[in-house]
Amino acid sequence: MDTQIPILDMLTRLMVATGLALCLGxxxxxxxxxxxxxxxxLVSLGSSAFIIVGLSVLFDTGGEGHAASIDPNRVVEGVIGGIGFLGAGSIIRSGAHIQGITTGxxxxLAGAIGVAAGTNNFPLAGMVTLLGLTIMVILGWFEHDMLADRNEKKGRSDEGKKNTKE
Incomplete structure (x- = not known):
């Protein structure tokens, strides 16, 4: 199939998607x-590949009005739905405790990076990766420290209760 997206351009988009998602992973x-x-x-690579396929079909069929034309927005919607399913599978609930939301x-987010890279929007893919990492790492440290402080205070208040009862 002849496409208007050169092979090297496709490879670049796929590599950018994969490399940026490596940071999140x-x-x-x-x-x-x-x-x-x-x-x-894999999520980012797959997202980028689906976008490239959608764009290739769009370019190959001549765009609108052709019987085999494709709406790239529908490809994005399909990718988002599929990734949402994967993300939901990473969330585990055990009683009142829920874990895996950040991983989901x-x-x-890796899917969004893949979509951005697949559409050749490398600046957007890079910014999303940078902001995502900032949220995950810096705010992760902040949350961890807050939780440690809260547990430490709770431990002290529990000790005080034990000492007053004795």
Whole structure:
């Protein structure tokens, strides 16, 4: 199939999507989360590939009015739906405790990075990656410190209760 997107351009888009998602996946991997490097990279690679396929079909069929034309927005919607399904699968609820929400969100974000890279919007893909990492790493440290402080205060107040009862 002859396409208006050159092979080297396709490879660049796929590599950018995969490389940027590696950053998100590395953060999850270092935190010992179930969806790490490979998961994030595959989600972003797949998203980018689906966008490239959609654009290729659009270009090959001559755009609007052709019987085989494709609406790229529908491809994006399909990608988002599929990734939402994957992200939801990473969320686990056990009683009142819920875990995996940040991992689910990072998988969804990896898909957005893939879509941006697949449409050749590298600045957007880079900014999304940078902001996502900032949220995951810096705010993750902040949350961790807040939780540690809260647990430390709770531990002290529990000790005070024990001491007053004795």
């Amino acid at each position: 590395l953060e999850r991997e270092l935190r010992g989360k179930p969806a790490g490097l490979r998961s994030h990279m 969100a990072s998988i969804w």
